[in-house]
Amino acid sequence: MHTVWKGAISFGLVHVPVKMFSATEDKDISMRMIHKVCGTPIAYVRQCKTCEVDVEWADIAKGYEYEKGRFVLFEKEELDQLGSDGSKTIKIVDFVDLHEIDPIYFQKTYYLSPDQAGGNAYNLLLEAMKQSGRIGIAQISIRSKSSLAAIRVMDNCLAMETIFYPDEVRPISQVPGLPEKVDVNEKELSMAAMLIDQLSTPFEPDQYQDDYRVRLMDMINKKIAGEEVHVAPEQQRTNVVDLMAALQASLEAVNTDTTEKPAKTKAPAKKKPARKKAE
């Protein structure tokens, strides 16, 4: 596991240096986009239509479109400054019971481990939370973004769930087609209840697997085994060589009557004269 963030948990006057690790990983099989005609992976280019150039990261700022086609620009530093007071902390502000938080609020889970000489403070916080059975609600700032989090105990590890701010959770009242008052047939209800009973079991996550992923991986292996493989063609670069030859030929044609210093030849007279040399 590699560290995704370093900072400290603070609550009251206690300061616990920690490292953070992603607790979950997405195992989706990723695919690249291929040009069907020739089998070449598609390249993404950052292009400017006005300047007709590929744009380098150094020349890119972020812009907020406050109305169509009009932007206010931000440099990275400006945004970083906004992010927080610059302190890299997970600041626990309240302790609550876990069941008070609806699962809808949970975003992503991280593990926290003690950093440097933070072992004692870490153990203290871990044990105290274990005994109280409560979880901490904290404010965190990671990568210039601040968010809300829940700190809880998992075995001998502190875990952190980032959670949505309330205004990021859409109200149920916006869901279309919900029944206004519940009115069901008694007989049907008891049958449904029976079915639920039959399917009830303890939660054993190991018994579920991603069938789609398994089938896809199978198919990938079959395609490789059956040599149904497409290789991206070598980039053809002959065009630039041809272009160079054409350019050289055209310059030669212009310069047949001059000797040695082709660069000094006057271009067709449409050009404005070069500005006087400064200095």
Added chain:
Amino acid sequence: MPATVKGKLTIDGCELDITNPDKLLWPEDGITKLVYLQRLGELAPYLIKHCRGRYLTTIRYPNGIDGKSFYQKNCPQPQPPFVQLAEQSGIHYVHLDSLPTLLWLGNLAALEFHASFDRINEPLVPTEWVLDLDPSQDEEPRIMEAAMRVGDVLHSLGIRSIPKTSGATGVQITVPLQRDLSFDELRHIGLFIGEYLTSTYPDLFTIERLKKNRGKLIYVDYLQHYQGKTLSAPYTPRARPGAPVSTPLTWDEVRRSPHPTEFNLLTIGKRLSQMGDLMEQTEPQQLRPILEFISKR
């Protein structure tokens, strides 16, 4: 002499404090600050000419080339009365335009002088175009051969250019310009030349931006030449063993594949008195027809 000796120097009517003249700046080469300042004096007319009118970044090595270093863009304080400034994006650059300013920087152990491509008065008008050849290996025996190839391609397009050692491992090819092209337009030409070189000499050149993917190939950096970016100025010393100096060469010299450290603080004075400034001996070149031709593709 104890290492804490101080002295005052009066140059062109400007008074300058010299501190620690015996401090070794290039220890292996026995170059003390005093020697360095003497050599800077020899370089001054040339180095200043190529830094004047540009934004200057220096790299300072207060304890010599083996010690810690830092980039200095903002003018160091206190600023003597004879030092001129040039402001850009909130940074107050030193304008290196006189011998006293150069020696003042030298006394502050500024060992490298990097000048901006853009001019203080005309930031959007490049006055030269540079292709930077940057080897991926510390010792690249083919660097002069590579420079020769670039020179030949430019020559085949009727462009006269000046090769110069960066003073480190690379070579830069400079083309003086008539002032009628923008930085972006020059990148167009640079990409074209770079693509041509990589397809014609795939074992020698690359235009791959990520260092880790370049292997042992020599990087044709046509992107460095841009407003806001800098390059080791012609005739700047470099904080490397042997005290190399970034030195313009003749194409005949390139052909015999010299090592960059042949041109150093101890040898440069004699060379300059014999050959003068090679940078000045090529007239501005006309590149617009080439741009127009390749833009039509």
